[in-house]
Amino acid sequence: MQLQRLATIEDVAGIAGVSIATVSRAIHEPAKVADATRRRVNDAIARTGYTTNAMARSLRMRRSNMILILAPDVGDPNFSNILVGLETEASKRGYGVLIGNTQNDATRETDYLRFISSSQATGLILLTGHLPFGLEQSSPLTRLPPMVAVNEPVPGDRVPFVGVDNFEGARIAAEHLISQGHRRVAFIGHSTSRMVAELRERGYRAALSDAGIAIDPMLILDGDGTTESGRQAAEHMFVRDVLPTAFLCVNDATALGVMIALNARGYDLPRQFSVMGFDDISYASFVTPSLTTMKQPRSKIGEEAMNLLLAVVEGRPVEQKQVLLRSELILRNSVARLGADDGDPSASRYRRSG
């Protein structure tokens, strides 16, 4: 069940009439071999269809060209675009990406570390927000394998981080709502996710404070980042009957839930309530009304992260241990100026946007 035996460096050397050392050099350090010889070697390589055996190479060099990506949920639509960036950059530099779906399961995480410890993979991209189990208890002294955290930072300062500036993004979002005349702005948060949600909430608070608006604790609710929790949070507000004029949600999924709740109660959006999300997930533009949100440069995040990791892997000097990218305000139709009533709202619903 295997292909015909592949040509080895020895076959090439035989045909070219040189030693295997020369072949290896002709490939990796062409300058060190005479022109004529190099030509003979190249011919031989072409004739045999030789490819260097990566296993042998990695074994000898004690380093593979493979990067392991650990993500809690590979099916998450947020993940796939980051993956594109990671893959693109890795491939460009001759590395392959190995993906590990951990489902936040400690066993699976430990399990995947074998790729690192067996030197099958050289570096690690973490989308988990924590050190993988099995490294977690390692003393602060132990040397960690090269790794970079993406999206969610790893507590402590041992792991370089690439992600979006959540504080700034949320502040911009909240400022946008305020600029549209809203002063009673609710925030639907995400208690289970540590850092990200917290930073976004802080951004929200900062914007309000800067605008001289007092924070109303009744307008701050926690969800768990899902659409359903967004729906519930909105319902909760109606039950308590403390209402905002705009909802800023910790992410688009939550915002979607809020919109569903508002729609179900028969409100006309965005005329009666404005809603903002964060992330710009793929269907943010397809819901009705289409969702105004902060766009994460996902592909870019992936590229930057892989860049940083490869620098560490290859021992190049790395300038900064933390890269914060800016998120972009995407204006769609779920936010309206407070009190404004622009004639025929239904006609504007499907107006296209970036």
Next chain:
Amino acid sequence: MQLQRLATIEDVAGIAGVSIATVSRAIHEPAKVADATRRRVNDAIARTGYTTNAMARSLRMRRSNMILILAPDVGDPNFSNILVGLETEASKRGYGVLIGNTQNDATRETDYLRFISSSQATGLILLTGHLPFGLEQSSPLTRLPPMVAVNEPVPGDRVPFVGVDNFEGARIAAEHLISQGHRRVAFIGHSTSRMVAELRERGYRAALSDAGIAIDPMLILDGDGTTESGRQAAEHMFVRDVLPTAFLCVNDATALGVMIALNARGYDLPRQFSVMGFDDISYASFVTPSLTTMKQPRSKIGEEAMNLLLAVVEGRPVEQKQVLLRSELILRNSVARLGADDGDPSASRYRRSG
């Protein structure tokens, strides 16, 4: 820039007081080594934290435990769930998955084949619908590496296939529309994708024929599978003024476009037009009205495909060269009985469904 030297099999052998051969056997064929010895070896392994070096192992065995997945667009939301299935099954069997984003670029495809030819990867999952460039011109005689096509079959019968039964799925979809009283059912197809769209169109035709409904060529339009093309196709129908009562779309993205067009024209869905998609992409349930569609068992597809591939890779006998899974009819709110008018449609819009 590397971890402290890892324990080798020799270290273990030394501590356990046996030869390296015995250690290897204790690990892979425990039955072949005496109980007492095995215990000593296991202790030594535990003490040293030994992990077998995958590079050395693969080199010796001439076979790695890595599967290469070639996909034209890793960012495609359809892909991510298949990936989950592929990864889960692979990981369960001790294999790793390597992902390659080809963007339908011949160079990138060829490039990725180096993982196969350098024996860094043992098998190939193709989501491309064709043999990767570089194998494409290989004569029918050349032995191909172990591979399985997913979602879209590879022309010819050289590559085993795992996917959904598109013909049957589309037939069920069309039958559903017919069962709701629709007799003028449009089909918005997808000319650029060969097999998949064609099979779905055939299923549509079969259902109509079986119901004794003549096929009206004016009701069959081609798109390119995108939301925008769905919108255009629907517009096109209004321009020609040959209207169906229901739209069956080759996929959900197209269906979404159709719904956008109909909404923009001010029609009330599903009262005035019914729309069906195919795939059940993640936001099918979030649009208004939520989309009735055929659900692809994506994760299951991934698992089956990986299963089949690993069988081939490991030389186990493989029963069938083609696995067709059934898609499932998901009833939501974009289809209504023809002529029916059920009181308060807005209230039912957000009724949950499977």
Next chain:
DNA sequence: TTTGTCGATGTAAAGGTTTTCATTGACTAT
């Protein structure tokens, strides 16, 4: 001529496994 330098190449070790084949010793059947 002698010595030294330098560029081009070859030899051989090392990297860590798995596996074939040989060896050993215990035990069984004759």
Next chain:
DNA sequence: ATAGTCAATGAAAACCTTTACATCGACAAA
């Protein structure tokens, strides 16, 4: 007692590279 079988183990080859070190020859300087 002898031959034969069998289970447990070890020695060494093979997998395919990269690279430190050695060699060789040409040429320059003395």
